[in-house]
Amino acid sequence: MSKAYFNPHHLFPSQQYGFSQVIATSGKTTVYLSGQIAWNAKQEMVHPLDLGAQTRRALENVEIGIKAAGGSRTDVVSLRLYVVGEYIHNTRPVREALLGFFPPDKLPTSTWIGVSALANRDFLIEIEAVAVLN
Numbered sequence: 001m002s003k004a005y006f007n008p009h010h011l012f013p014s015q016q017y018g019f020s021q022v023i024a025t026s027g028k029t030t031v032y033l034s035g036q037i038a039w040n041a042k043q044e045m046v047h048p049l050d051l052g053a054q055t056r057r058a059l060e061n062v063e064i065g066i067k068a069a070g071g072s073r074t075d076v077v078s079l080r081l082y083v084v085g086e087y088i089h090n091t092r093p094v095r096e097a098l099l100g101f102f103p104p105d106k107l108p109t110s111t112w113i114g115v116s117a118l119a120n121r122d123f124l125i126e127i128e129a130v131a132v133l134n
Contacts, residue, residue: 002026003077003132005105017091018098019110023077027132031069035082035126036061037118048122051083052093058127059101066131073102075131079110082126088114094125 006022007015014021038046038054039061047053063073081094094112102108108129118126 055097078130
């Protein structure tokens with residue numbers, strides 16, 4: 001399996017925000033992970049008003065899902081982040097969570113989408129992931 005990370009100089013430098021511009025992959029298995037939120041297995045919410053804590057927990061849940069399929073966080077190639085309301089304009093906690101979670105040379109691509117609400121009023125962020133495994 002191979003993953004090639006590209007950050008063309010004709011595009012803005014995205015790595016400082018916690019993602020790569022382009023990733024080309026080849027592998028045996030592609031994993032599509034449903035949106036993950038800040039619940040634990042008992043559906044308990046962590047920090048209802050803390051975007052950074054919710055982002056970190058959602059990323060931990062992404063890792064749990066990828067591990068269940070036989071992969072690791074470095075196999076994640078793409079994220080779609082749904083951020084509620086005005087929180088979409090508070091990028092620092094999300095960026096810090098992404099930069100703390102992924103190795104700097106293995107940042108996935110990502111798209112951030114502002115939404116009016118998620119399935120539960122306590123959810124501030126939901127993260128979908130795609131991973132490519134060997």
